[in-house]
Amino acid sequence: MDRPRFQSPRFLILYALAAAGGAIAYVPFLTILLPMQVTSLVGSADVEWLAYCAFAGAVAASIANIAFGWFSDATRNRKSWMLAGLGLSSAVLVSMSHARDMETLIGLIVLWQVFLNMMLAPLAAWAGDCVPDGQKGILGGLLAFSPAAGALAAAIVTYPGLAGPDARLVIVAVIVAACVLPAILFGAPTEFPELNRPTASDEKLIQTTETARSVVVRMWLARLLIQISEAALFAYLYFWFRSVDGSMTDSSVARIFSVILIASIPVALWTGRWADRTGRPILPLPVTAALGSAGLVAMALSFSLETAIAGYVLFGIATSVFLSLHTGQTLRVLPKPQTRGRDLGIFNLTNTGPSLVVPWMAIALVPVFGFSGLFYLLAGLALLAAFLLASLPRPR
Structure with a gap:
C-alpha cells in the first residue's frame, strides 16, 4: 500500500507568504491610503465619495475574480x-x-481591482491544484497570517516620517x-495529478451532483453569513466602543484589532493541524461559528468596557479562525x-x-434598536452558519 504523499513544507510556506502578499496588496490601500487621498481631493465630502469608491471597487473585484479564475482554468496556467x-x-x-x-x-480603482484579481483568483486556485486533502487544515491555518500581514503592512507604510503619499504606494x-x-519562482510544488483530474460521467459524478452540490451551497451560505458579521463589526466597531466608553480612541481600537489578528494565528494553526490529524476537517467550522455567535451576544449584553472587549476578542478570534x-x-x-478557479470566484462573492x-442593515437597525439590536441579528446569522455546517456529512 502506497504511503500518502504530502506537499512540501517549502511550498506551503512560500504559498502562505504569497497569500499574505495578496492581503498586503489591498489592505493598506483600502483602509488607510485611499481614505486619506479621498479626503485630500474632496475634503468634507470624503465619506460619500469613499462609499462610491468602495461600491465601484467591490463590483469590479467580484466580476474580475470570477472571470480570471475561469481564464486560468481554461488555460491551465496559473503562474502567467x-x-x-x-x-x-x-x-x-x-x-x-x-x-x-x-x-x-474611481476609474483607476476599478482598473486596479481588475488587475489585482487577475493575480488573486489564480493564486487561490493554485492551492487547490497543489495541496492534498490531508493538508488543507494546515493550509487554512497558514492563511491566518494574511490578515495580520495586511494590518502590519498598513502600520509600516504609515509610520510617521517613513515616506510621503507617493512613496507609500511604491x-x-x-x-x-x-x-x-x-x-512563483521557487515554490516547485510536488505534483498531484489526482487533484486536477477532470470528473467523468460515472458514479462519482452522480454523487457529486446530488451530494456535493448541497455541501458547496451550505459552505457558501455559511461563509456569507460570517462575512456579513465581520464586515459590520469592521465598519462600526469604533463607533460601538465609543458608545460603551467615550474614552476609547482610534488607536486603542486598532491595538485590540491587532491583538486579535495575531492571537488567531497560533489558534488557527493548531486547529488546522488537529483537523488534518483527526480526519475531522469540517468540525472546527461550526464550533468557531458558534463561538463567534456567543461573542456577539456578549457584546450585545455588555455595559462595561471590559466585558465589551472580552466579547469582541471572542468573536474576533473565532471568526478569524473560521x-x-x-x-x-x-x-x-x-x-x-x-x-x-471559476468556482472560487463565486465563493469570493x-x-x-x-x-x-451591511450599511443598509446598520441604517435600519441602529437608530431604532441601538448597536445591541444589530449584534443580536449578527449573532443569529453566525448561529445559522454553525447549524448549516454542523449537519454536513463527515468526509471520507
Whole structure:
C-alpha cells in the first residue's frame, strides 16, 4: 500500500507568504491610503465619495475574480496570470497618486481591482491544484497570517516620517512583489495529478451532483453569513466602543484589532493541524461559528468596557479562525477541478458582497434598536452558519 504523499513544507510556506502578499496588496490601500487621498481631493465630502469608491471597487473585484479564475482554468496556467496581475496591478496602484479628481481616481480603482484579481483568483486556485486533502487544515491555518500581514503592512507604510503619499504606494507594491514572487519562482510544488483530474460521467459524478452540490451551497451560505458579521463589526466597531466608553480612541481600537489578528494565528494553526490529524476537517467550522455567535451576544449584553472587549476578542478570534480554515476546506468540497478557479470566484462573492449589504442593515437597525439590536441579528446569522455546517456529512 502506497504511503500518502504530502506537499512540501517549502511550498506551503512560500504559498502562505504569497497569500499574505495578496492581503498586503489591498489592505493598506483600502483602509488607510485611499481614505486619506479621498479626503485630500474632496475634503468634507470624503465619506460619500469613499462609499462610491468602495461600491465601484467591490463590483469590479467580484466580476474580475470570477472571470480570471475561469481564464486560468481554461488555460491551465496559473503562474502567467499571477505574474501579469502582479505587474499590472502594481503599476496602477503606483499611478493612483497622480489622480487629480474623483472621477479619475474611481476609474483607476476599478482598473486596479481588475488587475489585482487577475493575480488573486489564480493564486487561490493554485492551492487547490497543489495541496492534498490531508493538508488543507494546515493550509487554512497558514492563511491566518494574511490578515495580520495586511494590518502590519498598513502600520509600516504609515509610520510617521517613513515616506510621503507617493512613496507609500511604491513601498506597498515592492512588499507585495517580494511576497508573491518567491512562490512563483521557487515554490516547485510536488505534483498531484489526482487533484486536477477532470470528473467523468460515472458514479462519482452522480454523487457529486446530488451530494456535493448541497455541501458547496451550505459552505457558501455559511461563509456569507460570517462575512456579513465581520464586515459590520469592521465598519462600526469604533463607533460601538465609543458608545460603551467615550474614552476609547482610534488607536486603542486598532491595538485590540491587532491583538486579535495575531492571537488567531497560533489558534488557527493548531486547529488546522488537529483537523488534518483527526480526519475531522469540517468540525472546527461550526464550533468557531458558534463561538463567534456567543461573542456577539456578549457584546450585545455588555455595559462595561471590559466585558465589551472580552466579547469582541471572542468573536474576533473565532471568526478569524473560521474564515482561514473555511478557505482551506472550500478547496476540498469543490466538485470539479477543471472549474476550480471559476468556482472560487463565486465563493469570493461572500467577501465582496457584504460591503454592499451591511450599511443598509446598520441604517435600519441602529437608530431604532441601538448597536445591541444589530449584534443580536449578527449573532443569529453566525448561529445559522454553525447549524448549516454542523449537519454536513463527515468526509471520507
